[in-house]
Amino acid sequence: MSTFTLKMEIADNRHYNGQLSPLFTAIEAEKARAFHQAVEGYQPTPLHSLDCLANVIGVGKILVKDEAYRFDLSAFKMLGGAYAIARLLCDEFSLDINAFDFAKLKNDITEKMTFATATDGNHGRGVAWAANKLGQNAVVYMPKGAADERVNNIRALGAECIVTDMNYDDTVRLAIKTANENGWKVVQDTAWEGYTEIPTWIMQGYTTMAAEAVDQMKAMAVERPTHVFLQAGVGAMAGGVLGYLCEQYGPDKLHSVVVEPDNADCIYRSGISEKGEMVNVNGDLETIMVGLACGEPNPIGWPVLRDCSTQFVSCQDSVAALGMRVLGNPLGSDPRIVSGESGAVGAGLLAAVHFHPEKEQLMAKLGFNKDSVVLLINTEGDTDPVHYREVVWGGKHQTI
Incomplete structure (x- = not known):
């Protein structure tokens, strides 16, 4: 050998x-x-x-x-993104996560929310997928060098996808800043002071x-x-x-x-x-x-x-x-x-x-x-x- x-x-x-x-x-x-x-x-x-x-x-x-x-x-990433978005919507509309219904909630929501995230591809695709299923908006930021296939997969789900000229961690910071300026909900798989739930x-x-x-x-x-x-x-x-x-x-x-x-x-x-x-x-x-x-x-x-x-x-x-x-x-x-x-x-x-x-x-x-x-x-x-x-x-x- x-x-x-x-x-x-x-x-x-x-x-x-x-x-x-x-x-x-x-x-x-x-x-x-x-x-x-x-x-x-x-x-x-x-x-x-x-x-x-x-x-x-x-x-x-x-x-x-x-x-x-x-x-x-x-x-695997959608497991986290979809669950977090569902929990967010349950909090927003006083719903029980144990009785969550994609179809019913999609029909009942009258005012769309926008979910923002930074991703290498898979997490953002999961967030875009969940937002699409629920009739919501998603804005996804990706670091420099992102593969075309990953970008296209996110856009195919109806999300806005922005490729930056930054590394991953700086792209996260940009997504947070832009979301705060626009009143969007950040769905990120890392934490910082005041952002843990x-x-x-x-x-x-x-x-x-x-x-x-x-x-x-x-x-x-x-x-x-x-x-x-x-x-x-x-x-x-x-x-x-x-x-x-x-x-x-x-x-x-x-x-x-x-x-x-x-x-x-x-x-x-x-x-x-x-x-x-x-x-x-x-x-x-x-x-x-x-x-x-x-x-x-x-x-x-x-x-x-x-x-x-x-x-x-x-x-x-x-x-x-x-x-x-x-x-x-x-x-x-x-x-x-x-x-x-x-x-x-x-x-x-x-x-x-x-x-x-x-x-x-x-x-x-x-x-x-x-x-x-x-x-x-x-x-x-x-x-x-x-x-x-x-x-x-x-x-x-x-x-x-």
């Missing part, structure tokens, strides 16, 4: 204390899931078992929650996929995962999902690894900081993992990751590219998984460890053995199909 070395900085979390979050409980997750189940076209996304890959790598099982099948949006709802919306995965593992007779790999941008998805899984299984029984691109590794840098304080990353944040190109941690997600994560990983783009190729070209009877750049980084990390000349040491560092059950989340399909082909067919971002 050939070996090669990709950059993977793996740091143990020295700030771990196992304290559970009161925000991401089974009760809150069931509220969110009940809402999603009432949306027309809802189906749980698949949980694939890659048994052949697990055998080659040397673990007991690899499970992939495949969000490429989430409604017709090919990404909406991002909390968004993160609680993300727990639907974790709750589905727990049920699906039970149906497979899998008692629990021993490991979970969670990719992080601001850390909203990672924080919400990890908070829920730790309540389900206990943080001491779950080896959790948070993975980021090395050019936007604010969670990793926060994790290795002396006191566990949030650390921002500046600059262009250039990475193929555009969904993770965020330089400022979410203040709601970070405490969960600080308290309950086992390890933090900062890796180069080629790790994600490797994951895209591994998932798209399966071994034996394993199913083919179409995964975008941000969705594939967990699988890429597994593969990069397997091909590393120091595999045994890395496997030990990550706590792997022949009985390990590894849960990955493919957060997106080929939402940028041109780049997907460039990586999977054209060999862009080579490993050797």
